Amino acid sequence: MEEKKFTHFNAAGRPRMVDVSEKEPTVREAVARGEVVMSPATLAAVKEGRVKKGDVLAVAQVAGIMAAKKTAAIIPMCHPIGLTGVDLHFTLREPHRILIQATVRTCDRTGVEMEALTAVAAAALTIYDMCKSIDKGMVISNIRLIKKTGGKSGDYYRPGEEEENEG
Numbered sequence: 001m002e003e004k005k006f007t008h009f010n011a012a013g014r015p016r017m018v019d020v021s022e023k024e025p026t027v028r029e030a031v032a033r034g035e036v037v038m039s040p041a042t043l044a045a046v047k048e049g050r051v052k053k054g055d056v057l058a059v060a061q062v063a064g065i066m067a068a069k070k071t072a073a074i075i076p077m078c079h080p081i082g083l084t085g086v087d088l089h090f091t092l093r094e095p096h097r098i099l100i101q102a103t104v105r106t107c108d109r110t111g112v113e114m115e116a117l118t119a120v121a122a123a124a125l126t127i128y129d130m131c132k133s134i135d136k137g138m139v140i141s142n143i144r145l146i147k148k149t150g151g152k153s154g155d156y157y158r159p160g161e162e163e164e165n166e167g
Helices: 040-047 056-069 113-131
Strands: 026-037 083-093 097-108 139-149
Touching: 026 113, 040 083, 040 097, 040 113, 056 083, 056 097, 056 113, 083 113, 097 113, 113 139
Parallel strands: none
Antiparallel strands: 026 097, 026 139, 083 097
8 A cells, every 4th residue: 555645845844835736627526514513492593593693504604605715825735726616504403413514616726625624614613603692512523524526636435424415
């Protein structure tokens, strides 16, 4: 088995942004998922639109999209890339959790895994921010890559996880 090497270090061992200028643009997609665990009363407030700051999921959706577009500004070695699509889905699971799924697409020289993960993280943080006045004990957890397609390294699918397309 070939040993994988870290590519974000130069010959002197210092951090660098990998040069992708020789790579051909290809269609790439990444799906990430995470969750916010909360009290059943908080989930009911979100579901029934009783959170004082407004429509929690609508705001979290916009936050996730914005975060995906700004990933290169907050993750040091990420390339700024043109995203061709960002979509988030929220699934309310009784009695006390919101599942978040982000799908990000591009036609570029590098993948969008970090953009999908960042979208999920920002959406989860937004849910926390909007609901913290009623539930400071919420937990953001299990943010992970579900799949990625395209690019030189090939496709990846997390074993045991099916993609969800619930709204």
